[in-house]
Amino acid sequence: MIKKIPGRRSRVSHVVLAKAVGLLLQAPCTAREIAQETGLHQKTTYELLRAMSKYQAAHISAWREDSLGRESIAVFSLGRGEDAARRTVRRRSGAQC
Numbered sequence: 001m002i003k004k005i006p007g008r009r010s011r012v013s014h015v016v017l018a019k020a021v022g023l024l025l026q027a028p029c030t031a032r033e034i035a036q037e038t039g040l041h042q043k044t045t046y047e048l049l050r051a052m053s054k055y056q057a058a059h060i061s062a063w064r065e066d067s068l069g070r071e072s073i074a075v076f077s078l079g080r081g082e083d084a085a086r087r088t089v090r091r092r093s094g095a096q097c
Contacts, residue, residue, distance in 0.1 A: 012048060016040060020048065021078070028061050028077040049076045056080045063087075 012020075016038050023029050023037055031046035038045065052058035059081040063071035071086045 012040065012044065017048070020045070024058065024076060024078045028075045030064065030073055030075055032073075049074075052076075053083070060084050 019038050020034050020040075023034055031049055032042050034040070034049070035042040035045040040048075049058060053060065053076070058076050058078050060074045060083040061077035061081065062075040062084050063086050064073040064075055066072050075084075
């Protein structure tokens with residue numbers, strides 16, 4: 001459950017936070033996967049994971065491809081670690097719009 005506090009974006013309840021950490025303990029997860037299990041909005045879940053990453057409680061362990069083949073879906077794991085690098089994609093030269 002999210003409670004609105006003046007001057008803050010949102011606050012996640014302890015139960016939901018514990019559930020999210022429990023999911024990350026089981027296996028690396030994306031923000032969407034955690035959102036589906038906890039009932040949080042995907043954006044709120046992503047902000048939570050980025051905050052955990054900022055304080056070295058989680059890191060991006062891999063990138064998954066979206067339907068267009070771009071590595072745009074971050075997979076988070078608990079613990080300290082270096083964020084996984086995305087592969088570089090070359091743009092086609094001479095592409096017509």
